[in-house]
Amino acid sequence: GENIYCAMVFIMVYSSTIAAIVWFVILTYAFHTSFEAYGKIHDKSDKKNSYFHLLAWSIPFVLTVVTFTSTKIEGSSVTGICYVTRTDPIARGLLVVFPILLGAILGGYYLAR
Numbered sequence: 001g002e003n004i005y006c007a008m009v010f011i012m013v014y015s016s017t018i019a020a021i022v023w024f025v026i027l028t029y030a031f032h033t034s035f036e037a038y039g040k041i042h043d044k045s046d047k048k049n050s051y052f053h054l055l056a057w058s059i060p061f062v063l064t065v066v067t068f069t070s071t072k073i074e075g076s077s078v079t080g081i082c083y084v085t086r087t088d089p090i091a092r093g094l095l096v097v098f099p100i101l102l103g104a105i106l107g108g109y110y111l112a113r
Contacts, residue, residue, distance in 0.1 A: 024107045028106075
């Protein structure tokens with residue numbers, strides 16, 4: 001019973017975090033294109049809506065499945081949240097830090113450009 005709750009908490013927290021990062025990049029891209037070609041944004045973004053949704057939900061799904069099957073998840077008795085282990089810095093870096101940094105860099109690029 002305890003492992004099921006840990007798995008459910010991990011899936012909700014991790015997939016929501018990755019989805020928020022992907023949506024941030026998509027929104028900054030849309031923001032960038034709206035200022036780049038004012039007046040043509042509706043044509044550009046309407047055609048890409050399905051791709052935006054596909055990316056925004058498939059990337060978190062794939063990363064969640066990969067992380068979940070890698071057995072690098074541990075629970076914290078202090079916070080009550082199960083997340084990627086802190087004892088394996090490579091797993092933590094690849095599965096948590098890298099996606100967050102990549103999203104911040106891409107989002108920052110579209111905001112600054």
